[in-house]
Amino acid sequence: MTVPDTLGGIGEIATLERIFPRLPQAAAQLLGPGDDAAVIAAPDGRFVVTTDMMIHGPDFRLAWSTPRDLGWKAAASNLSDVAAMGAVPTALVVAIAAPSHSPVALLEGIADGLREACAALWPGCGVVGGDLSVSSALTIAVTAFGDLEGRDPVLRSGASEGDVLAVSGELGRAGVGLRLLFERGVDDLGDPDAAAAASVRADNPDLVGAQLAPTPPIADGRAAALAGATAMLDLSDGLAIDARRLARASGVRLDFASAALGDDPRLALEGGEDHALLATFPPHTALPGGFRAIGTVQAGDGLAVDGTPYLGSVGWDPYRGWNGASG
Amino acid sequence: MTVPDTLGGIGEIATLERIFPRLPQAAAQLLGPGDDAAVIAAPDGRFVVTTDMMIHGPDFRLAWSTPRDLGWKAAASNLSDVAAMGAVPTALVVAIAAPSHSPVALLEGIADGLREACAALWPGCGVVGGDLSVSSALTIAVTAFGDLEGRDPVLRSGASEGDVLAVSGELGRAGVGLRLLFERGVDDLGDPDAAAAASVRADNPDLVGAQLAPTPPIADGRAAALAGATAMLDLSDGLAIDARRLARASGVRLDFASAALGDDPRLALEGGEDHALLATFPPHTALPGGFRAIGTVQAGDGLAVDGTPYLGSVGWDPYRGWNGASG
Incomplete structure (x- = not known):
């Protein structure tokens, strides 16, 4: 049995040499990693930027997510925010801090996940720079960039009375996947367990996969903008919470048709981390891509459901919702 | 005695409401915080980007740095990387993860430091977005953007035989400041101590300030580019280590004149975190701004010093150099 290399064992420079070849190249990269900063093309004279951190404990469990899942989700969740502006992703920068006892394979796997997610979700998007550091808590901070291709960004605030409310992507599945992991991806003491998680994932690949390695409909962000979407956002905290944000920003009410929310409308409304796109379109718009009307x-x-006010969902507060466990 | 508000006590939304008014506005901001992503002007069709994480323990001690210092240094170190490309800073995005028991004043102070650093170092640069999360380790991840104003970036690889080697900014002072903190900013057991650190800072405001709240010569990045600098980088790991990087990238030797390195050339060569700019210029160039010839x-x-090869400095490796202590 060989002992796996750790970050502390081989050090920063050797670790970087093992990560770099795995990272995806960005078509928009004019100057890549290796200098004080990178240079990225912004052909229309603007760029879209969003940033999001994933932290071991509150955001993921190493017993549940593979390293590849972590890289994939870090890329996917940020690309989804770019798409929600009606932009196309161009590049990422990635800062990772990990304990020095971590296996190098952890960072290699994260790099693989970043590469595979870019290839699957928006080929041509790549990693143009980053930072590698040490921390007691594995932390992945991604900043993602996008190109509006000359269009106005699609804001949360543009919905008008009479517009169609539509969604692209699955609703509620990621939330069910997380519930399955909490219920069945644990050992006898209720702690996250890798073998149990692998088993529940094998039995429910789509549901658990939706939670651990989501596939947001990135192309539908641009498609929505081209079709005249009046407002749009990424569903990260759950349909009800995020729809309420859009309603507030636009000064409107959003009325869901329960029949369009699947067998369990409550699940569709309350499940978090869908990374679907919620958008509004002028009446009679031919809905583009994977969009379907839901209200x-x-x-x-x-909010309302079938005309009745809907008051559920208070949302996840990181400072109140995390019990300090990692796993 | 009143108990200070904590992040867990008031929650994420109230925390954001207290931070936002403190953040600096960016002149380049076309769309700011509040949607899925921000939109930033990139008038020449490109943008410069760099990212850097600061983590409690390996990168700072809360007994030594005030919250304002942390925000200041996070901004300053990233702006310096932008300047080292010959660009001018335009905007930052800032992701912060903090323990839920942290006082809200910690994040308010970080926001104040970000604002004050931008105002002091490059007015018009501001924070256009971010992310707030929870972690057992206070983590500040800044991504900074810059505008090349139509110029080529100044790389590390462009130095040629016969060029003048020059620096803008102080050498060695930040390293002395850190040594003072390790020697005198501690209690009887050798642990970081706030009262002791305040005392040593009061006695040595310039040296300790250079370590905790550096003031890199941001304007000299553009000035160097306009004066025809052939290569440039930010001195973050110490003059010797960073100069060796420039020498390797350019395929040249850098020969320092010891008389230009102050009373203690070894200190100038080995001290880290100067955040000065090292650049090379064609012979007979009138050195711009604060640049002075050093070789x-x-x-x-x-590397060489007065013609004798210089082999010192192995550099800081986060995975080997951090003993796990916070303080």
Whole structure:
């Protein structure tokens, strides 16, 4: 049996040499890693930028997510925010801090996941720079860039009474996947367990995969913008919470048709981390790509389901929702 | 005595409401925080990007740095990387993860430091977005953007035999400041101590300030580019280590004149975190801004001092150099 290389064992420079060849190249990269900064093309004279951190404990469990899952999800969740502006992703920078006892394979796997997610979700998007550091808590901070291709960004604030409310992507599945992991991806003491998680994932690849390695409909962000979407956002905290944000920003009420929310509308409304796109379109718009109508935009405020006000969902607060466990 | 508000006590939304008004506005901001992503102007069709994480323990001690210092240094070190490309800073995105028991004043102070550093170092640069999360280790991840104003970036690889080697900014002072903190900013057991650190800082404001809240010569990055600098980088790991990088990238030897390195050339060569700019210029260039000649570019490789090869400095490896202590 061989002992795996650790970050502390081989050091920063050797670690970087093992990661770099695995990272995806960005077509927009004019100057890549290796200098004080990178240079990225922004052909229309603007760029879209979003940043999101994933932290061991509150955001993921190493017993549940493979290293590849972590890289994939870090890329996917940020690309989804770029798409939600009606932009196309161009590049990422990635800062990772990991304990020095971590196996090098952890960072290699994260790099593989970044590469595979870019290849699957938006080929041509790549990693143009980053930072590698040490921390007691594995932390992945991704900043993602996008190109609006000359269009106006699609904001949360543009929905008008009479618009169609539509979604592209699955609703509620990532939330069910997380519930399955909490229920069955644990040992007898209730702690996250890798073997149990592998088993529940093998039995429910789509549901658990939706949670651990989501596949947001990146191309539908541009498609929505081209079709005239009046407002759009990425569903990260759950349909109800995020729809309420859109309703508030636009000064409208969003009325869901329960029949369009699947067998379990409550699940569709309350499940988090869908990384689907919620958008509004002018009436009679031919909905683009994977978008399907799920309701209408009305005068008023807040949410409704079949005309009845919907008051559920308070949302995840990282400072109150995390019990300090890692796993 | 009142108990200070904590992040867990008031929650994420109230915390954001207290931070946002403190953040600096960016002149290049076309769309700021509040949507899925921000939109930033990139008037010449490109943008410069760099990212850097600061982590409690390996990168700072809360007994030594004030919250304002942390925000200041996070901004300053990233702006310096932008300047080292010959660009001018335009905007930052900032992701912060903090323990839920942290006082809200910690994040308010970090925001104040970000604002004050931008105002002091490059007015008009501001924070256009970010992410707030929870972690057992306070982590500040900054991604900074810059505008090349139509110029080519100044790389590390462009130095030629016969060029003048020059620096803008102080050498060795930040390293002395850190040594003072390790020697005198501690209690009887050798652990970082706030009262002791305040005392040593009051006695040595310039040296300790150079370590905790550096003031890199941001404007001199553009000035160097306009004056025809052939190569440039930010001195973060110490003059010797970083100069060796420039020498390797350019395929040249850098020969320092010890008389230009102050009373203690070894200190100037070995002290880390100067955040000064090292650049090379064609012979007979009138050195711009705060640049002063410290040597020459010669055929060969590596470093020399007064013609004698210099082999010191192995550098900081985060995975080997951190003993796991926070303080």
